[in-house]
Amino acid sequence: MIFYFSSTGNCRYVAETIAKETSDEAVSMLDCLQRRKLEFPDCNVLGIVTPTYAWGLPDIAAVFLRHVRIRSRYTFFIATYGTTPGNTAYFAQKNLGRELDAKFSLKMPDNFTP
Numbered sequence: 001m002i003f004y005f006s007s008t009g010n011c012r013y014v015a016e017t018i019a020k021e022t023s024d025e026a027v028s029m030l031d032c033l034q035r036r037k038l039e040f041p042d043c044n045v046l047g048i049v050t051p052t053y054a055w056g057l058p059d060i061a062a063v064f065l066r067h068v069r070i071r072s073r074y075t076f077f078i079a080t081y082g083t084t085p086g087n088t089a090y091f092a093q094k095n096l097g098r099e100l101d102a103k104f105s106l107k108m109p110d111n112f113t114p
C-alpha cells in the first residue's frame with residue numbers, strides 16, 4: 001500500500017505511478033484520517049509519499065504517521081520537494097516510530113508560491 005498526502009497533485013501522481021507499476025494501491029492519508037481508518041495489519045510493502053513543507057513534514061502527514069497502525073516487511077519513503085528537501089525522512093521516522101528501509105527525495109514542480 002502506498003499512502004500519500006498531496007495538496008496540488010505531485011505526490012498523488014508519484015504514488016499512483018508507482019502503484020500502477022507495482023500492482024499496488026495508492027491511498028490518500030487525508031481520506032484515511034477523515035474516515036478514521038488507521039489499522040492496516042496486512043501490508044507487505046508500505047510506501048509513504050509526502051511533500052516537503054518547511055524542510056519537514058506537512059502536519060497531516062505527521063498526524064497520519066503518528067496514528068496509523070500498520071505492519072509491513074519493507075517501508076519506503078519519498079519526499080517530493082521544489083528546491084530543498086530538508087530533513088523530511090527524519091521526521092517521518094520519528095512520527096512512524098520506526099526506521100524506514102529506503103528514503104528518496106524527488107524534485108517536482110514547486111508549489112510554494114510566496
Ligand SMILES: Cc1cc2nc3c(=O)[nH]c(=O)nc-3n(C[C@H](O)[C@H](O)[C@H](O)COP(=O)(O)O)c2cc1C
Binds near residue numbers: 053054
Ligand atoms: C507550505 C509549503 C511549504 C513548502 N516547503 C518546501 C520546502 O521546505 N522545501 C522544498 O523544497 N519545497 C517546499 N514546498 C514545495 C512542495 O514540497 C513541492 O512542490 C511538492 O512537490 C508539492 O507536492 P503536492 O503537489 O503533492 O502537494 C513547500 C510547499 C508548500 C505549499
